[in-house]
Each structure stands twice: as structure tokens, then as C-alpha cells.
Amino acid sequence: MPFDRSIKIAPSILSADFANLGAEIRAVEAEGADWIHVDPMDGHFVPNLTIGPNVVAAIRPHVTTFMDVHLMIAPADPYIEAFAKAGSDMITVHAEAGPHLHRTLQSIRGHGAKAGVALNMTTPLSHIAHILDAIDLILVMTINPGFGGQKFTRSMVEKVAEARAMVGDRPIHIEVDGGIDPATAPLVAGAGADVLVAGSAVFKGGSVERPQVYGENIRAIRAAAED
Ligand code: DX5
Numbered sequence: 001m002p003f004d005r006s007i008k009i010a011p012s013i014l015s016a017d018f019a020n021l022g023a024e025i026r027a028v029e030a031e032g033a034d035w036i037h038v039d040p041m042d043g044h045f046v047p048n049l050t051i052g053p054n055v056v057a058a059i060r061p062h063v064t065t066f067m068d069v070h071l072m073i074a075p076a077d078p079y080i081e082a083f084a085k086a087g088s089d090m091i092t093v094h095a096e097a098g099p100h101l102h103r104t105l106q107s108i109r110g111h112g113a114k115a116g117v118a119l120n121m122t123t124p125l126s127h128i129a130h131i132l133d134a135i136d137l138i139l140v141m142t143i144n145p146g147f148g149g150q151k152f153t154r155s156m157v158e159k160v161a162e163a164r165a166m167v168g169d170r171p172i173h174i175e176v177d178g179g180i181d182p183a184t185a186p187l188v189a190g191a192g193a194d195v196l197v198a199g200s201a202v203f204k205g206g207s208v209e210r211p212q213v214y215g216e217n218i219r220a221i222r223a224a225a226e227d
């Protein structure tokens with residue numbers, strides 16, 4: 001399959017109804033989601049606790065698109081195998097989460113998943129400049145990770161543009177996460193991001209009983225990004 005740099009909207013299920021994750025995933029996919037973004041957190045690397053590999057495995061059968069798993073855990077290495085076996089298509093680790101990032105990326109690919117690197121806002125792109133062959137996705141954080149519903153950080157637009165220039169023709173996705181909505185989507189898409197994570201901006205106002213709201217929200221973000 002050729003590498004796809006078109007805009008992909010990835011709803012973060014952190015903003016979904018956790019008692020109803022399977023139905024929530026089916027609803028956003030039916031309403032146009034391209035990827036499903038999953039946010040495991042360990043209460044240590046970030047000040048919040050969310051989901052582990054068992055929940056990822058449980059939701060796997062409901063994902064028919066692409067399961068994009070953003071690990072906010074440190075160390076990540078002991079859990080790569082479990083998240084891969086749970087069916088993650090992409091496993092993204094934070095560059096700040098361990099001393100041997102390249103080994104971690106090799107481990108992810110060795111377990112059959114695609115390998116992403118997330119950069120906290122204060123971590124420069126130079127951190128990964130020499131290991132691009134080991135990376136399938138760069139996640140430029142546009143908030144401090146840990147919670148949904150935070151305000152987008154404008155100075156990250158320039159970082160997205162730098163990431164896009166650094167990647168060149170390589171088949172590496174550029175993803176953004178945090179505060180993405182119809183107002184901020186054009187900024188990051190214009191700078192070269194192709195995967196737009198959105199939690200609150202997708203799920204707000206909707207429910208599995210009113211999934212058409214999810215569709216309206218997704219279309220609004222996509223239209224703004226493609227404008
Ligand atoms: C936060 C997570 C995000 C979060 C984004 O650490 O990585 O994926 O769900 O939420 P919004 O889109 O509401 O900023």
C-alpha cells in the first residue's frame with residue numbers, strides 16, 4: 001500500500017464514554033474517523049491513569065480502521081509486547097520515557113507493529129534526527145500530555161513545519177495531539193501534519209444515541225484542515 005499523507009482524523013477515545021467503548025468506536029468509525037487513537041497512561045510519566053493492555057485487547061475487535069496507541073508510560077519497554085499482542089497497529093512511545101529509544105523502537109517493530117515517537121513540547125526534533133529509519137510516525141505534542149480538553153499551544157506549529165521538513169520523502173507520518181479543533185486544524189495541517197488527533201472536539205455534544213454529532217464534528221475538523 002503506498003504511503004498515505006492525506007489528512008486523517010483520529011478521535012481520541014479518552015473523551016468517549018468509558019462504559020461503552022466498543023459502541024463509541026463503532027460510532028466514530030461509521031461517522032468518518034480514519035484512525036482510532038488510544039491513550040494509555042501510568043500515573044507516573046503523566047499525572048493520570050487510564051487504560052492498560054487488557055482494555056486495548058478488548059476494544060481491538062471493534063476497530064476496523066487503524067488502532068493508534070499512544071503510550072504515556074515510563075518505562076515503556078516492559079509493556080511493548082503486551083500492547084503489541086493486544087493488537088495495536090501503531091505503538092507510539094515518548095522520547096522522554098526511557099534511555100534507549102532506538103532499542104524501544106526496534107522492539108515495537110520486532111513485535112509486528114509500526115513504531116511512533118512522541119515528543120513533549122520541550123523535547124527538540126534533533127533528539128530523533130539520526131534515527132528516522134526506525135520511525136513510522138512522529139507525534140508532535142501540542143499540549144502537556146495527561147488530559148483531554150487542554151488549550152492548543154501555538155508555538156508548536158513551527159515545530160510541525162520543522163518535522164515535516166526533516167521527514168522529507170520518508171514514509172513517516174506527522175501527528176499532532178492536544179487542542180485540535182476546527183480552529184487549530186488548519187494551522188497544523190498547513191504546517192504538514194497528516195494525522196490529527198482530537199478528543200473533546202470529536203466527542204463533544206454527541207453520544208452513541210446521537211452519533212451524527214460525531215460525524216458533524218469530524219467533518220468540521222477535516223474541512224478546516226483541508227481548506
Ligand atoms: C492527552 C492525550 C490526547 C487527548 C487529546 O495526553 O494524548 O490524545 O485525548 O484531547 P483533546 O483533543 O481534547 O485535546
Ligand code: ZN
Pocket residue numbers: 012037038039070177197
Ligand atoms: Zn494521545
